[in-house]
Amino acid sequence: MTNHQITLVKNTWGMVASIDPVTVGGLFYNRLFEIAPPIRAMFRTPVAEQSKKLLTMIGYVINKLDKLEDIIEEVAKLAKGHVQYGVKAEHYSIVGEALLWTLEKGLAEHWTEEVKEAWVLCYTTLANAMIAAAEDVQAAA
Ligand code: HEM
Numbered sequence: 001m002t003n004h005q006i007t008l009v010k011n012t013w014g015m016v017a018s019i020d021p022v023t024v025g026g027l028f029y030n031r032l033f034e035i036a037p038p039i040r041a042m043f044r045t046p047v048a049e050q051s052k053k054l055l056t057m058i059g060y061v062i063n064k065l066d067k068l069e070d071i072i073e074e075v076a077k078l079a080k081g082h083v084q085y086g087v088k089a090e091h092y093s094i095v096g097e098a099l100l101w102t103l104e105k106g107l108a109e110h111w112t113e114e115v116k117e118a119w120v121l122c123y124t125t126l127a128n129a130m131i132a133a134a135e136d137v138q139a140a141a
Helices: 003-017 021-035 037-042 047-063 065-084 091-110 113-140
Strands: none
Touching: 003 047, 003 065, 003 091, 003 113, 021 037, 021 047, 021 091, 047 065, 065 113, 091 113
16 A cells, blocks of 8 residues: 555544444444345344444554554454454455445545545455465464
């Protein structure tokens, strides 16, 4: 990602993070379960609590976008947990779709083509890191 794209993601995330996390999370999970109904059964934690965890984690990763290598171990740990939850590589694009849709709703007129491209790159980078870490665990098992 370019520095400009990182700035775009950080600034727009700041806008979304100022909205109530339960509202943002509600939008996200409703959309996710609408796109892929079977995914609902994988979630045990109540949506409100789950939303806070997810948003905190995204915020954390975004803060480190310019030095992802610093948090690679945490990303790997998160990915391993996801293997236990039954998450497969193909789920990442579904979650990405729900996330982009949520950002579009939350950002309204601030959701431009340029912002979208920056977010696609950001999510793809994170998702690919998680998928790679999950593959390592599976290969070792
Ligand atoms: C970059 C993408 C993702 C991020 C940043 C993320 C983040 C998180 C976080 C922070 C948690 C809280 C528990 C923990 O620390 O393990 C969690 C739990 C979970 N995530 Fe993700 N996740 C991502 C992708 C996915 C995908 C693709 C799925 C597939 C459907 C998924 C399904 C779940 C499930 C089932 C749980 C456990 C829920 C529960 O305890 O009820 N996540 N995720």
